[in-house]
Amino acid sequence: MPDRVLAVLTAPHTGSEAPEPFRLVDPDAPVLTVLDLGVTRGDGVFETMGVGAGRAQAVDAHLTRLTRSAAMLDLPAPDESAWRAATIAVAGRLAEHPEAFVKLVYTRGVEGTGTPTGWVLGSSSPDHTVARTEGIDVVVLDRGLRHDSASESPWLLQGAKTLSYAVNMAAMREARRRGADDVLFVSTDGILLEGPTSSILLKVGDRLLTPSTGLGILAGTTQAEAFRFARARGMTTSYEVLGRDALAEADALWFVSSVRNAAPVRSVDGVARAMDPAFTADLNAHLLARRD
Template sequence: MFLLLVDPVTGETSPAALDSPLLAADDLAAIRGDGVFEAALLRDGEIRALEMHLARFANSARLLDLPGTSREVWEPALLQAATEAPDPGGDRVIRWFLSRGREGTGLLHGWIMVGMVPQSTLEMRRNGITAVTLTRGVPAGLAHEAPWLLIGVKSLSYAGALAATRFAKGRGADEAIFLTTDGFVLEAPLANVVLAQGDTLVTPDPALGLLHGTTQRFLFDRAGAAGWECRYARVRREELFSADGVWLVSSTRMAVPVHTINGTSLPTRPGIHRVMDELIN
């Protein structure tokens, strides 16, 4: 793992050992989860979809009234980290973080980490996963009515998402898929949901209240160029069980096939996973 400290104001950077002091005990990232982050695939020295990640990073910070996401600071720092981090071969993940810092100081804190994509994630890509549907407890579209809930923001407050995954594992599944109280599909705790329906790729509309995924957008760009119709829609729970293929899509997972939901095996069109792999890779 490689660590690069970043001053979000001046752009000054300095590599640091992983066991070096990083956060004060009262840093708001640690005690409140008050900050934002991004994670991108680092493959062959290139940060995948960097433009989209930087834009989402800035938007997440804006919704938290958090300064410090200047592209002039973060882009060169990220390129520096991608260049200086050891490369043993294979997919890596680059993550960058912005904390509001210590309460009352106004001194922002930033850092970048580069490491290998976990073996468990590579196995998900190869073998697919099982999932259960869980309610998020909110109706469709709540993000617009209550923006202070930060639905669709990539903040450091991931306790709820991780709790959902643990709950799914406790029920014998690998992952959760969130639903609204009125029965629409949202997302997984750490990924977007994409369905194949004939020659169309469909993903839940971000306006329903979910994070607009960079990898999902990257996939739609490539699929559209390859002749697929791609659309955002209000996807009903039932459509998960009739689709030609279902995937969880994220920067590190890429496209992970979902082969079972709530104990029911999903029908899958022959060859569709190979097609998806070609599109997203």
């Protein structure tokens, strides 16, 4: 049972030609040149999706987002059929792991060649049971931009899932320095945004809310699935512009992402928050069982 599986795309973008769309290679073998712009400049995009029983979850939604992110960077349109085939092949080889994930990476390639690079790496997942059951501690950090900066400054690539994650990882390190597990970004004018690797959900009575994607944040695939789950239970769902006071008014909070799934928020800036264990358990059971 392999712990890691790697597929390199031989035809990652539309219009490219290759006998086969990808090839499986040894994940420990060197396959990427140091001249690749994904390495030297973080010039590329990526997606990560969960794998259950050897099947990648929400493949279409992730490929749609990959294509949208690529367009925002003026990268050639990804060949979604090639990426889908590679993703399915990699995920299938992880079927014996209780939980796994695949990461799709698409870069501009070596400067001057005009040929993008693409690969799909699959791996077994760490155990997220503690975060899912005991909750996480969150700190609120200023992202340094107004909530309307995405429309005013599109070159900042807000809402694109780019490889340039240095700021996100620095924020996570700051959270650990403050004794917390994760970060909630807010705009300079006090509007809730997202986590470095997660979307936030707020439960208010029978409503499930999340910040509007018009704020230049990533459209969460797991968040969208959580909304479908909530609506099936008779709840209403909504994308909204929410201030920091919404955190105190919510009955419960969650951070959701493709691999960790739903992690209830136990505290915000050191202030304890109520959790909803029953809803959390049902939501995680639904997310872990999905096969689309």
